[in-house]
Structure formats: C-alpha cells, structure tokens
Amino acid sequence: MKDIGDLDLPTYQDMLDAHERIKPHINRTEVLTSDYLNDLTGAQLFFKCENFQEPGAFKVRGAANAVFGLSDEQAAKGVATHSSGNHASCLSYAAMRRGIPCNVVMPRTAPQAKKDTVRRYGGVITECEPSTTSREETFAKVQAETGGDFVHPYNDPRVIAGQGTCSKEFMEQVDGLEMMVAPIGGGGMISGTCLTLSTLAPEVQIIASEPEQADDAYRSFKAGYIIADDAPKTIADGLLVPLKERTWHFVSNYVSDILTASDAEIIEAMKITWKHLRIVMEPSCAVPLATILKNKERFAGKRVGIIVTGGNVDLDKLPWMQK
Structure with a gap:
C-alpha cells in the first residue's frame, strides 16, 4: 500500500499479490466475441464474462x-x-x-x-x-x-487490488486491446482497472459507463470533485452508490471519459447481448454496450475490452417485463 495524503491506496504489487492469494477461489473467466456485435458497433468487442464466477459477479x-x-x-x-x-x-x-x-x-x-x-x-x-x-x-x-x-464494497484497498486482477487476466487473454470499458457505480472495478492498466498497459484508454438516471460519477468527472446522490433510481441496481475518496483518486487520474445511457438503452443492450452472446447478464452489466452503441464513432475500428461484471437477475422480473 502507499499513502497519498490521508489515503491508503493499493499498489500494482498489491494487485499481483492479490491474484496469487485468490486463485484457488475464483474462475479465470472466458472472453467471448460476436461477429454480429462487431458489425453492429464497427468495433472489435471482447467480453470478459465475470458473470461466470461462482457467485455470479466480479466482486x-x-x-x-x-x-x-x-x-x-x-x-x-x-x-x-x-x-x-x-x-x-x-x-x-x-x-x-x-x-x-x-x-x-x-x-x-x-x-x-x-x-x-x-x-x-x-x-x-x-x-x-x-x-x-x-x-x-x-x-x-x-x-x-x-x-x-x-469490507467496504469498493472503497477498500484490498477490494480494489482484487478487482484489478480482472484486467490483468484480460490483457493476458487478448492481444492489442486499445480501450477497456466497464460500468461505474462506486468505482471499485474501474479503480482496479486503472490500478492494473496504468502500469501494465498505460496506452489503453479506460472508459467508464453509467446510467443517466444515476450519473453522479459522470457529473463528478466533469466537475472535478465528488458529487454524491443519496437515492438514485435506475434499473441498473448495481450502480446506485457514489464514488468515495479512494475510487475518486483512480477515476480522476486515469479514466479517459465517462459515458452514460438511458434505462431504455440499457434494456435494449441487455436484450441484444442475451440474444447474440447467449449469456445471462444483469442490467448494470449491459451499460457498457449501451454506451458503445450510443457512441459508435468513439469505438469504431478499435479493439475494445468490455468487462461483463455480473449475471444475478430475477428471471421472473426482467426489465422488459416491467410495466
């Protein structure tokens, strides 16, 4: 760990140590591709399926x-x-x-x-x-x-170091990634991604994706300081919490941009992904594809890694079933 001001932040070595520590307890998740989604977006998309973890999520x-x-x-x-x-x-x-x-x-x-x-x-x-x-x-x-x-869900150096192991595996599995996209709520996964890629592959752009109806990270990014909403409402239930001081450090220093999508766009991306990747994905995890579809020109011609963060959904209450 290293101290920056009053912050106790994880280091790249902490991430490497975390990967060795957790190997017996996690899956090295697959990376999937889809010709249909590549044609649809004009990019080469690679989906790392953290929904294949035993508890169904990267966390x-x-x-x-x-x-x-x-x-x-x-x-x-x-x-x-x-x-x-x-x-x-x-x-x-x-x-x-x-x-x-x-x-x-x-x-x-x-x-x-x-x-x-x-x-x-x-x-x-x-x-x-x-x-x-x-x-x-x-x-x-x-x-x-x-x-x-x-064990804080995201504002914990041990947690951030652990989440950083996902990007380490991703870079070992796919050559030549130019961009990495992941959802952002409190920022644990994005912070871990920043921690790893800033050392391992600093040339890779890190893009965070967020629901329009819970866009406090987007507004924080634009304002230059943390803006916290107390009780936002969106179908992306995993992205309801605000940034904290540790995750803000990584977001403000290493994230290239934060893009947003509406709930309707998230639902459409979720349906497309279910149909063409044939995997169970929760709404929060469809936000990256939703933002890519909304901003195709940003990603066209690029090799883009997408972290599919989880697949725990109520199958009797899917978003497109809601009235």
Whole structure:
C-alpha cells in the first residue's frame, strides 16, 4: 500500500499479490466475441464474462482478497458489509470458503435473486431503506453488534487490488486491446482497472459507463470533485452508490471519459447481448454496450475490452417485463 495524503491506496504489487492469494477461489473467466456485435458497433468487442464466477459477479475477486488476507485472529469475528447485492453475495461466498461468519446490510428493494444467493452462502442479511444514508446507518449498528471486519464494497484497498486482477487476466487473454470499458457505480472495478492498466498497459484508454438516471460519477468527472446522490433510481441496481475518496483518486487520474445511457438503452443492450452472446447478464452489466452503441464513432475500428461484471437477475422480473 502507499499513502497519498490521508489515503491508503493499493499498489500494482498489491494487485499481483492479490491474484496469487485468490486463485484457488475464483474462475479465470472466458472472453467471448460476436461477429454480429462487431458489425453492429464497427468495433472489435471482447467480453470478459465475470458473470461466470461462482457467485455470479466480479466482486468475488475483491471479497476473496479481503477475506483470505485476514489473520486468523481478525477472521475469528467474521466480516461485515453493506451492499445492493453482488458484493454481499461474493463476500458471503468467500467467508463460507474460509468458514467464518458474514453479516450484510442490503436494501429491501435489492433483487430477490441476490438475497437468495447471499443466504445460500450463509450470509446473514439485515435490510435497510434504499438510500446511501440508511445503508450506512444500519450497517454501523450491525457492525457494532457483530465486531466483524468491515469490507467496504469498493472503497477498500484490498477490494480494489482484487478487482484489478480482472484486467490483468484480460490483457493476458487478448492481444492489442486499445480501450477497456466497464460500468461505474462506486468505482471499485474501474479503480482496479486503472490500478492494473496504468502500469501494465498505460496506452489503453479506460472508459467508464453509467446510467443517466444515476450519473453522479459522470457529473463528478466533469466537475472535478465528488458529487454524491443519496437515492438514485435506475434499473441498473448495481450502480446506485457514489464514488468515495479512494475510487475518486483512480477515476480522476486515469479514466479517459465517462459515458452514460438511458434505462431504455440499457434494456435494449441487455436484450441484444442475451440474444447474440447467449449469456445471462444483469442490467448494470449491459451499460457498457449501451454506451458503445450510443457512441459508435468513439469505438469504431478499435479493439475494445468490455468487462461483463455480473449475471444475478430475477428471471421472473426482467426489465422488459416491467410495466
């Protein structure tokens, strides 16, 4: 770790150490391509399928790094977090594999599929209202009662280092990538991508994709300081949280641009991807393709990596079924 001001930031070496630590607990996920999507966008698109992780999301990387980096004494009280779903599932999975308790605070509106996954891995859920304020207040009470090690969903150097392992694998799997695109909410995946690529492949442009209806990262990027919305509403339920100081450091220093898409555009991209890649993808993960389709001229002729961040959806409540 290195200190920048009051920040404790992960280093490239931390990412390499994380990759060795978590290898027994993650999948080296496949990269898929589609001639149809290449023709549609005018770019060569490569999709790294983190929805193929056992808990269904990339966040198992950061969660596993945090859990298996704890000393036995630290691990005895377990871990705790707040999450809209995927981090909760992944932390529960990692805790189960280590045999320690996991307590999570989740919005009552979180998809049932994500709640079911948390419980399947032994996580204990306390529900809160769907706002950042309620989430953090409820979590403070839970942590005080349990004493578990707090593994923040994204503003944690262990988590950022773990998420950075995804881009390391991606660059090993695909030659000549010119751009990397991933969704942005709190910024954990984007920060990990910046951490890795700024050393491993600084020539690669890093683009973040965000829902128009939860565009606080976009507005922060344009303003030059963090703008936080308390309770945005979008179908991309995994992208509802604001940037924090560590993720802002990476976003403000290494991200080339943040692009946005409407919920309607996200739904259309989700349907296209389901049809032509033939994989289950949640709305948050369709945001990169939605922004590429919306800004084809930015990506035309480029070799573009897209991180498919997760695939945990309620199959009975798909976005195009909503009235």
